[in-house]
Every structure is written in C-alpha cells, then in structure tokens.
Amino acid sequence: MEGERNMRIFVGYASMNGHTKFLADEIAAGARSVTGTEVVQKAVKDTSPSELEAFDAIIWGSSGVFGNPNPEMVQFFVQLGQQWFMRKLEGKFGGVFGTTSTAHGGIENLLRALAAPMHHHGMIVVSPPSLPDEKHALYACPYGIAATIPVEASKDAPINKPREEELDLARHYGQYMATLLKSSK
Numbered sequence: 001m002e003g004e005r006n007m008r009i010f011v012g013y014a015s016m017n018g019h020t021k022f023l024a025d026e027i028a029a030g031a032r033s034v035t036g037t038e039v040v041q042k043a044v045k046d047t048s049p050s051e052l053e054a055f056d057a058i059i060w061g062s063s064g065v066f067g068n069p070n071p072e073m074v075q076f077f078v079q080l081g082q083q084w085f086m087r088k089l090e091g092k093f094g095g096v097f098g099t100t101s102t103a104h105g106g107i108e109n110l111l112r113a114l115a116a117p118m119h120h121h122g123m124i125v126v127s128p129p130s131l132p133d134e135k136h137a138l139y140a141c142p143y144g145i146a147a148t149i150p151v152e153a154s155k156d157a158p159i160n161k162p163r164e165e166e167l168d169l170a171r172h173y174g175q176y177m178a179t180l181l182k183s184s185k
C-alpha cells in the first residue's frame, strides 16, 4: 500500500570465531525473504546503542561462554542503560540465538540469559514456533534458535558449521518474525 513503510529488523551478533554468525546470516536471510522487510545485520561491537531505536524487531545472539552470553555481548548490554531509562526499546519484538560446542553445555541457559535484557527493556519476546516437524524436532529449542557446533579438530581445520536442520530453523525463525511483525502493523 502506498505510504506504508518497510518493517525494520536488526540482527546483531557477538561471535569469537564465526560459528554464531552462521545463524545470524540465516535468520537475516529468512527475514529478508518477506516482502516489505528491511534487515540490518551487524556485529554488536560495531553497533551503537541508539541504532537499535530505529528497528521494529531486534534479534541478537552470541556464543556461550561457561553457560552465559560471551563478554562482547554483555559489553553491548551494559551500554543500553540510556535506551532502558528512556524506554526506547519498549514494545519492540525481540528474539535470540546462540551456539555452544556441546549439546548439554548450557545452551538453554545461554538463550534465556540473552532474552533477559529484552524483558527488562519491555520488549515482546517472540518464541520460535512450536511443533516443528520430525526432521527438525531434535534441534528446535523453545527459548530461541540454537546450534551446537563441535570444536574444530585443529587450529588449521576449516570452521565447523551448524547442521542443515539448525540452519533451516534459523531461516524459518527470521521469516516467522518478519511475517508476525508485518501482520501486527
């Protein structure tokens, strides 16, 4: 419709060696596939807090460091005091993603910790859709988009990627977020 503005989605990540960035790429691709959606994908270390204010949805993610978001992501969170105080992120849609190297190494704790600041900002945290099909059920997580990626065998080995099922779920989540956002406006 004439005069309608695009929905804007921010996908931010903190990634030590690029594992988590694979999920960011897929979520961004899924969101971009929905007409009328503008997506900005950036490392949070290159993002200024006030940039977030221009988006309708914010999806952020990081690797797990001893069960918690990695320090680069935490460093970003502590810069958001002004946005919290001025209620700049209130009512925006939010979502999270994360990676660890082991299936039971704290991924759910990581995702919940990534979502906690969103609740403080008064955001609307969008859960991944429930009831995935049989192929994807083993890799789906109710708290966000997750991938467990084994550590590379050596320093020179090519970087390990998330499984196809994990990438599918990430792409689908991006698409889901964009569709939901569009239908809510």
Ligand SMILES: Cc1cc2nc3c(=O)[nH]c(=O)nc-3n(C[C@H](O)[C@H](O)[C@H](O)COP(=O)(O)O)c2cc1C
Pocket: 014, 015, 016, 017, 018, 019, 020, 021, 062, 063, 064, 065, 066, 067, 068, 099, 100, 101, 102, 103, 104, 105, 106, 149, 151
């Ligand atoms: C200091 C440190 C702590 C980590 N802690 C955990 C952990 O608690 N559980 C786990 O499964 N993996 C842990 N990992 C592995 C990373 O979470 C995993 O390799 C992740 O995919 C890295 O993603 P990135 O390259 O995007 O940073 C740790 C890695 C480092 C360097």
